[in-house]
Amino acid sequence: MIEQSEELIKRLNELKKYIFFEILELAGRVFIVVDYDETVVIGRRGFLPEEKERGLVLVFNSKMKFSWDENAITAILFFGNTPERCYIPINAIAVVFSPDLRIQLSVPVLKSEIEKQGDSSPLAQNDKENKKQTTIENEKKDNINEKKDNIIDITKLRKKK
Numbered sequence: 001m002i003e004q005s006e007e008l009i010k011r012l013n014e015l016k017k018y019i020f021f022e023i024l025e026l027a028g029r030v031f032i033v034v035d036y037d038e039t040v041v042i043g044r045r046g047f048l049p050e051e052k053e054r055g056l057v058l059v060f061n062s063k064m065k066f067s068w069d070e071n072a073i074t075a076i077l078f079f080g081n082t083p084e085r086c087y088i089p090i091n092a093i094a095v096v097f098s099p100d101l102r103i104q105l106s107v108p109v110l111k112s113e114i115e116k117q118g119d120s121s122p123l124a125q126n127d128k129e130n131k132k133q134t135t136i137e138n139e140k141k142d143n144i145n146e147k148k149d150n151i152i153d154i155t156k157l158r159k160k161k
Contacts, residue, residue, distance in 0.1 A: 009110050013090040017068060019105045020060075023098045029061040032088075033095035035109045040092050042077075043084025055094055058086075 002008065023030040034040055036052040047056055058077060060066060066075035073088040097104030 027098045027100045035094045037092045041087040
């Protein structure tokens with residue numbers, strides 16, 4: 001068995017990213033399976049009970065706007081007609097696959113020692129709370145902006161005498 005190390009986690013995350021973007025370029029879309037973790041944010045929706053056990057399958061396509069930095073993917077994903085702000089730590093991605101190309105990369109979800117120790121620290125808890133609070137505040141702003149877009153000025157619709 002290969003010893004788990006920070007370097008191994010880093011290299012596996014780089015491999016996930018590489019495979020993700022290669023599949024996206026070749027097929028135009030890529031699927032990921034995200035394991036349940038407290039650090040994963042799927043807007044207000046969250047994980048359903050079955051998804052907490054089996055993982056959540058998400059689809060990204062080449063026309064979507066999303067960001068992949070060294071720690072996470074951030075995107076607004078739609079579940080039905082409902083947009084949800086998502087924050088997906090790279091370490092929570094268990095599978096990157098394409099049914100179109102019939103290929104997949106399955107990787108064990110590994111946590112670094114820093115993450116394991118940091119999960120219970122007050123600072124880590126504050127970071128989680130701040131991240132969740134920021135997500136909630138951004139969703140509220142989006143909802144307000146969406147409502148403003150749906151407002152019609154009826155004075156323009158009235159017949160002029």
